Amino acid sequence: MKLNKKDLILYAVTDRAWLNGRRLYDDVEKAIRGGATLIQLREKNLTHEEFKAEALEIQQLCRKYKIPFIINDDVELAIEINADGIHVGQDDMEAGNVRNLIGSEKILGVSVRTPEEAIRAEEKGADYLGAGAVFHTGSKLDAVEVSHETLKKICDAVKIPVVAIGGINAKNIHELSESNLAGVAVISAIFASGNIENSARELRNLSENFWG
Secondary structure (H helix, E strand, C coil): CCCCHHHHCEEEECCHHHCCCCCHHHHHHHHHHHCCCEEEECCCCCCHHHHHHHHHHHHHHHHHHCCCEEEECCHHHHHHHCCCEEEECCCCCCHHHHHHHHCCCCEEEEEECCHHHHHHHHHCCCCEEEEECCCCCCCCCCCCCCCHHHHHHHHHHCCCCEEEECCCCCCCHHHHCCCCCCEEEECHHHHCCCCHHHHHHHHHHHHHHHHC
16 A cells, blocks of 8 residues: 555554553544544554454454554564554664565654654655654653654655654644644544544544645
8 A cells, every 4th residue: 555645644543541441443443433544553562463363453444444554563463464554663673674574565654753863764765754752642651752843844854744743632733733744643632532533533624724
């Protein structure tokens, strides 16, 4: 699957911390119905087999709705299940090595915090970048905050699309409107919401107003 810039307008990253007994599949489907344009499956505490079983379920859901399905960090799993793509951080496998493993047809996303990291990731074959954390976030405890000035510099430094991530919600998304983003990546503002579908719809509308 080739990445379309519009696929990044509302990039939803999963987190099972707020399931409260619900199935992740059901919560992800609510997010897609609300307007999520891409799903990244992020799991830190599952075994390989548990992660694989869950990934296959969510992959089928994304195929049903015809939106990209991205695996976070686990390059081996992404290849094994033929996911649409993989997203890696600066502390994960180097982007050029990932590109060599997944080939030219798969989507490669890379997390960056500086324009220098952004340029290097683009040179190594990244299709898009996730820049942040742009606000304080509780979803990733080791996240380093990226100023909005740096975010603008990252967007201006590369030709590939950039999504902002980290603490973004309906109340603060407007603060990013002057950056040349493709969209926003959101975790808790969708999945910790009391109404996932409505929260996704509100964020989709706001994101389209700024960058659609």
